[in-house]
Amino acid sequence: MAVKKRCVCAVLCVCLLVLLAGGGCAPDKAEGVNIVATVFPAYDFVRELTRGIPGVSVSLLLPPGTESHTFDPTVSDALALADCSLLVYAGGDADPWVAKFLNSDAMTGKPSAALCDAPFEALMIEGEDEVDTHIWTSPVNAIAIVEYLYGQIAPLLPASDVNTLDANRAEYIEKLRALDNDFRTLAASIPAERRVLAFGDRYPFRYFCAEYGFTAYAVFPGCAEESEPAAADVKHVVDIIREQKLDTVYYVELSNHQIADAIAAETGCGTACLHSCHNLSKADFDAGENYLSLMRRNLEVLNALAK
Numbered sequence: 001m002a003v004k005k006r007c008v009c010a011v012l013c014v015c016l017l018v019l020l021a022g023g024g025c026a027p028d029k030a031e032g033v034n035i036v037a038t039v040f041p042a043y044d045f046v047r048e049l050t051r052g053i054p055g056v057s058v059s060l061l062l063p064p065g066t067e068s069h070t071f072d073p074t075v076s077d078a079l080a081l082a083d084c085s086l087l088v089y090a091g092g093d094a095d096p097w098v099a100k101f102l103n104s105d106a107m108t109g110k111p112s113a114a115l116c117d118a119p120f121e122a123l124m125i126e127g128e129d130e131v132d133t134h135i136w137t138s139p140v141n142a143i144a145i146v147e148y149l150y151g152q153i154a155p156l157l158p159a160s161d162v163n164t165l166d167a168n169r170a171e172y173i174e175k176l177r178a179l180d181n182d183f184r185t186l187a188a189s190i191p192a193e194r195r196v197l198a199f200g201d202r203y204p205f206r207y208f209c210a211e212y213g214f215t216a217y218a219v220f221p222g223c224a225e226e227s228e229p230a231a232a233d234v235k236h237v238v239d240i241i242r243e244q245k246l247d248t249v250y251y252v253e254l255s256n257h258q259i260a261d262a263i264a265a266e267t268g269c270g271t272a273c274l275h276s277c278h279n280l281s282k283a284d285f286d287a288g289e290n291y292l293s294l295m296r297r298n299l300e301v302l303n304a305l306a307k
């Protein structure tokens with residue numbers, strides 16, 4: 001069943017932006033436009049959209065190398081919002097700690113935008129009464145997010161800078177379309193019976209798998225906070241790997257991959273990392289890795305299934 005997830009804060013945010021836009025008070029210069037993002041995909045998409053626009057700064061609250069689900073922001077993190085022009089966050093279970101910020105004094109009267117408020121086909125987590133909000137793992141959704149963020153950022157900028165924003169949007173969406181196309185081509189080259197992914201880890205790839213026709217089995221139903229999976233769920237993944245003679249069990253970035261290693265030892269298969277881009281290591285961040293490069297890393301990993 002498809003469910004649209006909307007939140008009250010986003011509706012308020014849209015109203016605020018409408019008021020701002022309708023008031024004719026767009027600034028002459030983009031000076032002091034400070035956009036704060038909670039998680040890496042939000043940061044990366046905003047960074048791509050605002051590239052080369054003077055006076056716009058983009059900052060990432062979740063430090064590189066930090067696991068998003070267990071992150072516990074401090075008061076000093078909230079202080080980063082003091083000069084914030086727009087807060088961009090994932091929404092739902094992808095950055096649950098953002099609730100602290102949305103209700104803080106620093107955010108009073110300031111706009112915020114959740115990635116999961118972009119128009120996309122929401123997927124429920126099996127056995128749970130909630131929507132998975134790791135929506136960016138599908139490049140098709142990433143395009144919808146970029147379009148949505150464009151609409152949130154444009155009212156903050158003077159008309160002269162909106163031209164740059166327009167050009168950045170067009171250029172970046174073209175790259176996302178090429179990425180989508182490459183995944184589609186790869187998926188088509190993998191026989192249907194081999195389009196099966198086993199995860200010995202969290203599972204933030206629901207949207208990715210739905211988009212490209214992969215069937216997935218994971219020891220956690222979604223991107224759970226728990227670190228210990230149920231024994232029956234581990235056994236199920238082990239059984240699937242044996243029955244379907246899978247070569248690889250996958251783990252996600254920033255994982256200690258102990259569960260995947262144990263499953264590999266049990267079944268004799270190999271292990272590989274699929275990057276959900278939820279956050280990246282400090283080394284990857286410092287090396288300038290981004291959504292496109294990390295997803296292309298996944299493309300290479302999955303290319304093994306086509307051989």
Ligand SMILES: [Zn+2]
Nearest residue numbers: 094204223278
């Ligand atoms: Zn997650």
